[in-house]
Amino acid sequence: MTCNRRKVQGGQWLWPVLVMLLMPATAWAQQIEGQVVDADGVPLPGVNVVLPEVERGAVTDAEGRYVVALLPVGTHPVAFRFVGFETVRDTVTLAAGETVTLDVTLVPATLDVDEIVVRGAGQPAARLNKASLGVSTLDARALDAVRGQTLGETLEALPGVTTLSTGPSIAKPVVRGLHSQRVVLLNAGVPQEGQQWGGEHAPEIDPFAPAQIEVVKGAAGVEYGVGAIGGAIRVKPRDLPATPGIGGEVSFNAFSNNRQAAGSVLMEGGMKALPGVGWRLQGSVRKAGDAHAPEHVIGNSAFEEFDGTVAVGYHRDRLGLDAYFSHFGTELGLFSGAHIGNADDLRRAIARGEPAVDYDFSYDIDAPKQTVQHDLLTLRAHYQLPSDDWLEVQYGFQNNQRKEFDAHRRFGDPLDEPAFALTLRTQTLEAKLRTRPRGRFFGVAGVSGMNQANRNTETGYLIPNFRAMTGGAFARGTWISGPWTLEAGTRYDVRWMEAFPRENLSSGAFVQRTHTYQSLSGVVGAIWQFASTWSLAANVGTAWRPPGVNELYNFGVHHGTAQFEVGDPDLTGERSVNLDATLRHASARASAEVSVYANRIQDYIYQFPTLDETITIRGAFPTFEYQQDDAILRGIDGQVRYALTDWGTVQAVGSVVRGTNRTTDEPLIAMPSDRLTLSGIVTLPRWGVLGSSELDVSGTFVRKQTRVPENADYAPPPDGYALLGVGLRTEVQWGSVPLSLSLEVDNLLDTSYLSLLHRRSGPQRRVAPARPAGHAHPLIVSSVLQTTRAKDIS
């Protein structure tokens, strides 16, 4: 980068009369101007020039020229940002009446693997142009505040994201009312393939590992492929260190409610002998006992988790090579009181309202329980071609093993042998070419493939054995001019599946069934930065999803919900068309992102009770068949933050979703309740050994869901509730080691509550998509004592 400054004495400009009237003229008669070019001297139009402290900015014109006028006297930081180029930061000092010329040369950036984020993130102003779709981000700082909680709970702080939970240990993120197979979870760049069929299977992600989590809301099929009809969650590992030396970080959390302890140790470094090599080792442990509701212990809800990651990378000149391995292992008990036999049992349990047994607190994990192991290995290479375009290849291997142990087993100890065990192996391969910016355009094109095999053990049969292969090709382009960013893309995918269900679904010989699904995805989007601190984005996207193997071949009683579920091998794929408009604001004092959307899903697959009950020897069960109808999900969600003073900030995060079955004109089942969180954050003065400290108080208000289809659940939707939380975070310098400490109290008033999407469940079940729970299943996380952390030990 080069910056040439020339000073020109001002005074030759005409100022607007209004400003003259309001301000002393000399205070405002200053400006900066200049030209932005690339390394070859070609002017760059559309570059954002931002002076964040004074909330002023401009965009370069076709000749790369800009003027930022009416600036106050003083020294101001200024940043030049343009997609595909390194951001240039500088400061200008303006004397009264002065015009400073600041010419800037931008050099191409090492492009991030980011799929959807068009321009660099981090700085407030960059958020204005980050995506034409609604995107919410939890950065490292926000993640640190909630480390130790499950991924689902962590994401619940984001607008448009709610949680589907089954007991304290299983929480699944719901993005704008959609989850599981309708949301793609990307971990270290690879689509996570676990046993995600059921709503009661949590994503296999170590909450200590990521540096950033991003939730992309709305159909994003072009970027994320088959399944991303509701959006995508991107879990990004930390970047490897680029410089020699060793650093580390130690975290420790304690949770009072379930007497949970969680800790993580991280070491990372670069090598002097091998410049460009970076490495990291990280391991974390969690051990939790039974959770408490205000009136009772939730029996057998204890769990433990052991996770680890190893990462090695080499980044030099034009070549980057990365290897990343992670292991996730958990063993979790399932609430024994949720183990029920038939529909009558469930009705009685709901009528009673609380567990039949008064459980004692314990760390023991007894049957019924699950164990899940998930291993992920990814290898990635990226290389900058002599033409300066980037070539990337990424390979991923995942092995997911799930075992479910029943509450009891005939002729033996239930813990000896799982009721069923599944092994899902997935390989993914993706190759893509990213162009360097050419004029106002840059793009990416690539191919991807997935190969997957699911196997059952001998004992039981939950999801039939199957093999699936997916192949796709995609291309996307972005064009930037002045305040406008336009993007368009398309993708084509084919999925072939071979499954081995039983002949008449419940019994008989295994038969081979093959299915082939194929379709197009597409996206068109635009961002208009109509003022230096405001932008408006619109996005139309379409994505599709083939029916899941559970939806095709499910047959039997789902014990958690006492439904007799019948799959349908003739289901067709779902297609969504999503319309999204997002207004963004970013200035030194305030930031906001508010989206409205409508996501129409054709052939939406859902379960609905038929009139006939299914009679079994265990009793009668309502029969639920999979059906397909046209559905539409509409809503608004957003986050607004405003700094009242230097030390006080207020924030509001809210989500509203309305799901409607267009065929029957009834509400969709299991839609999240309206939700609003209001927080006040106070920055405390430094005091004694305490560095910067922050106190926040937040109230979360959840409205009762009144839009539910008739006769589709055993119990009416639970009442709304309000929760109060308090958090205190501070930093202490301990020798040369900075420590950050925090104390969080969730649900300070110990309110007993039940979310519509909290569900009861037994492990003996077959799989089912989301269903709201009827039984009281309050989940209270009280005081969370958190984190001692050291950085830069070396």
Added chain:
Amino acid sequence: MTPITKTLTYIAGLALFAFTLAACDSTEPDDDGAGEGELITRVVLTLEGAGETVTATADDPDGDGVDIQIETLTLTPGTVYNGSVEVYNDLADEPAEQDITAEIEEEDDEHQFFYTVEGFGDAVRVDITDFDDNELPVGLAFQVNVTDAASGSGTLNVVLSHYDDEPKNGVDRSDETDIDVTFPVEIAP
């Protein structure tokens, strides 16, 4: 080719090789009849009284609700029957695991049968005659008292409750029902 592009080609080739290699093995399952761990497919009531034996069977041969057959229990007025119930899983692989009656007997403090008669007023009564170590009823053995006043048709509901965490108290059903079958009952004149 430069050494770097060579390395890249090598890595890409290796990944492609690993990817396709695993695509070839089959996931076809062995047809070993692996089934539901806790299934009950057949419940047999046997009633002996007045020199005759009456049986009624509820049979769900392929498990879980397809083609379930429930026979009618035909009883004679003015008879006291000694009843027993047998429970089977005909889909179990091992013959030794097909008879579940013995297991219930062994864990009789964790099980209880409930017999409910409807349609006859007080004219037909069922009493459990066997008890566990805690003196609580089990219900593998029972007595059916059909009085002279009994006539017409009705039902006999048989429930087997399993007590896992919940304590068995001899009165309340548990939330874990293993059997819930309703047999039609005819009183033969």
